[in-house]
Amino acid sequence: MARAGNRKTIRTASAPGPSKLQRWLDVLAALLSHRYPITLDRLRREVPAYQRTGNEATFNRMFERDKDEMRAFGIPIETVQSGDPPEAAYQLRAADFYLPFMELSAVGGSARRSAARRAPFTSLQTLTFSPDELSLIAQAAARVRALGDPLLAADADSALRKLAFDLPVDALARDAERDERVVADQSPASRAIFALLGQALLAHKRVSFTYHAMGADSVREREVEPYGLVFLGSHWYVAAAERGDDVVRNFRLNRMSNVAMNHAKMRTPDFVVPDDFRLAEHARSRQAWELGDQEVEEILVEVRAPTGAATAAAQLGEPVAGHPERRCFRVRRADTFARWLLGFAGDLVPVAPPDIVRKYRELALETLRQYEEGA
Amino acid sequence: MTQDAAQQLRRLLHLIPMLADGEAHSLHEVAELTGEDADDVLKDMRSLSLRYGDPGGFVPDLEIYLEATQVSMRTSHFTRPMRLTAPELCALQLGLAMLRQEQVPEEQDTADAARQRLSAALAKLPAEAPMAAPADRVRHLDFAASGDRSQLAALRRGVRERRKLRVTYRRADAVESTTRVICPYGLVASRGAWYVVAHCDDRNAIRIFRLDRVEQSELLDARFEVPASFSLDDIVHDGKVIDVDEPTTLRVRYSPRVARWIAEREHMALDADGSLTLDHPLADTAWAVRHVLQYGADAEVLEPERTRREVERRLRDIVAS
Numbered sequence: 001m002a003r004a005g006n007r008k009t010i011r012t013a014s015a016p017g018p019s020k021l022q023r024w025l026d027v028l029a030a031l032l033s034h035r036y037p038i039t040l041d042r043l044r045r046e047v048p049a050y051q052r053t054g055n056e057a058t059f060n061r062m063f064e065r066d067k068d069e070m071r072a073f074g075i076p077i078e079t080v081q082s083g084d085p086p087e088a089a090y091q092l093r094a095a096d097f098y099l100p101f102m103e104l105s106a107v108g109g110s111a112r113r114s115a116a117r118r119a120p121f122t123s124l125q126t127l128t129f130s131p132d133e134l135s136l137i138a139q140a141a142a143r144v145r146a147l148g149d150p151l152l153a154a155d156a157d158s159a160l161r162k163l164a165f166d167l168p169v170d171a172l173a174r175d176a177e178r179d180e181r182v183v184a185d186q187s188p189a190s191r192a193i194f195a196l197l198g199q200a201l202l203a204h205k206r207v208s209f210t211y212h213a214m215g216a217d218s219v220r221e222r223e224v225e226p227y228g229l230v231f232l233g234s235h236w237y238v239a240a241a242e243r244g245d246d247v248v249r250n251f252r253l254n255r256m257s258n259v260a261m262n263h264a265k266m267r268t269p270d271f272v273v274p275d276d277f278r279l280a281e282h283a284r285s286r287q288a289w290e291l292g293d294q295e296v297e298e299i300l301v302e303v304r305a306p307t308g309a310a311t312a313a314a315q316l317g318e319p320v321a322g323h324p325e326r327r328c329f330r331v332r333r334a335d336t337f338a339r340w341l342l343g344f345a346g347d348l349v350p351v352a353p354p355d356i357v358r359k360y361r362e363l364a365l366e367t368l369r370q371y372e373e374g375a
Numbered sequence: 376m377t378q379d380a381a382q383q384l385r386r387l388l389h390l391i392p393m394l395a396d397g398e399a400h401s402l403h404e405v406a407e408l409t410g411e412d413a414d415d416v417l418k419d420m421r422s423l424s425l426r427y428g429d430p431g432g433f434v435p436d437l438e439i440y441l442e443a444t445q446v447s448m449r450t451s452h453f454t455r456p457m458r459l460t461a462p463e464l465c466a467l468q469l470g471l472a473m474l475r476q477e478q479v480p481e482e483q484d485t486a487d488a489a490r491q492r493l494s495a496a497l498a499k500l501p502a503e504a505p506m507a508a509p510a511d512r513v514r515h516l517d518f519a520a521s522g523d524r525s526q527l528a529a530l531r532r533g534v535r536e537r538r539k540l541r542v543t544y545r546r547a548d549a550v551e552s553t554t555r556v557i558c559p560y561g562l563v564a565s566r567g568a569w570y571v572v573a574h575c576d577d578r579n580a581i582r583i584f585r586l587d588r589v590e591q592s593e594l595l596d597a598r599f600e601v602p603a604s605f606s607l608d609d610i611v612h613d614g615k616v617i618d619v620d621e622p623t624t625l626r627v628r629y630s631p632r633v634a635r636w637i638a639e640r641e642h643m644a645l646d647a648d649g650s651l652t653l654d655h656p657l658a659d660t661a662w663a664v665r666h667v668l669q670y671g672a673d674a675e676v677l678e679p680e681r682t683r684r685e686v687e688r689r690l691r692d693i694v695a696s
Contacts, residue, residue: 024380
């Protein structure tokens, strides 16, 4: 049995040191409590976990890692040269760290929090939002929450909570969710896939996965360079070029499995996104008949019955001078276009060129035969 | 930074300003506001304060009052939230950019101003810190929905202000438009289309109007109230926007050439031969005809017989024309 005198020593030695979280909070509190940059020596004296480090090299490594990680989190720790002779010192300005005061223009300049709460933060500016701007921000948060990316949703929630400290944005977000509903993917990709792709996008690292290509009904391994994440229609896609290929394709997230990122040399990008690549342009929504590499063909379509469905669809084509009942469509996949037209059940029909007219009629005949045979 | 520690730091930088306002807060409410459960809130309190034998760091300045159902805090540190981080700003800006695509030009100034205002709340990283790629370089959001943005703007305003609208609408299968007064209860975006769910005063019933078939809309001064029993959840079923009236069933067989796409969308398993037979709720024969014909001979109506006959009739007309 240990003697009483040793018990304290044993207990102290086995007790855990401050956690990483406590260390960060201590670093932040120390930096924020000074209006001027502080040296590493000073910081070490004020942060208990740094005092526990055995030697300077260990402390320096620990601080450098903490600084980088906190910056990655978004904390603006600044390195400056201070003193004579100059040495590295560190600063975290309250105005760069704390949220500015926020108010609604219609409320006459009074924020939700009392003036007394403002006292310690004299250096903070005030941002004034109009009610319409705030309402739109609440709608924006509600919108991204509904799209099925759990990380994006968590970031929107977190942002909204910060704004709600001063502004009535939480109630507006509830109204937005009550009034508008977004039907996103019914079987969304997992949080892990979103997290991994998000990380790969930022670090420009290659990603490998097993992909089910629906067109060919084939499953095979892919290794791609991810350029961006796109929510289009109701689904999430990663826009990516396969290794050794310049063509950027969309891969649907919920058709991917066994997703892995190249972890080798994480600080070195695996690829460079071409300067002229524009994600929004790449992701521009298109009809299925507009996709592909085939030559564009101009097809004339006539509105035979201006039903609601046909009239709305006709808007996708361009007007034809002298023929108000006709529209011109620019098509890459004629077969797909013929099927799309057949969906309007004769209310929209192709009139030129002859090849598409023939394809359309053959498709209608083939479909009709099915009903005649089944009768 | 480990994800756990980052998440905990994020939570605590939310929690402290909320709790250190001189008032006691219900633990349940705090948990709700932070999006955590009450146990996590208590764990965070413990992580914050537990120091064993070490010097206290910023903790000597911290007082936590924990009662059975309430919690409060006193501290002079972190009593305001942190500025927005780049991912938080990115999330809101992506949402704003998506809304902007749906707006008419005169509304877009508000979205631009909101984006600008939010940017001023971003944590200002020093020049030597690595910069994340701009939000719109790595993410893009688009409903790809058709329809006139000015009509959407009017409908959205009607929903928000609980004001009636007079709309000119052309049904999918009608060649003439009709004008009616509606009380817009809500909007739904689904599969490339916007729908307004409304009480139609003329029909005295809930009706669903597809935005790209709304030809004109006029915002009226008359107001309405949404019945407490109404919820958009009653209109959206398995991702489809369906009228509240009792639908019948449309049974369709999809050939192996197209069945896998349908099976994926509907979360169904294929039949042994690779085809798929699926029952859809059917409220509108014209919709059923359009739906199956877009697949040509790769989709066949099995039931009801009247819909089958209607598809056949339309095909005969096409072939004869």
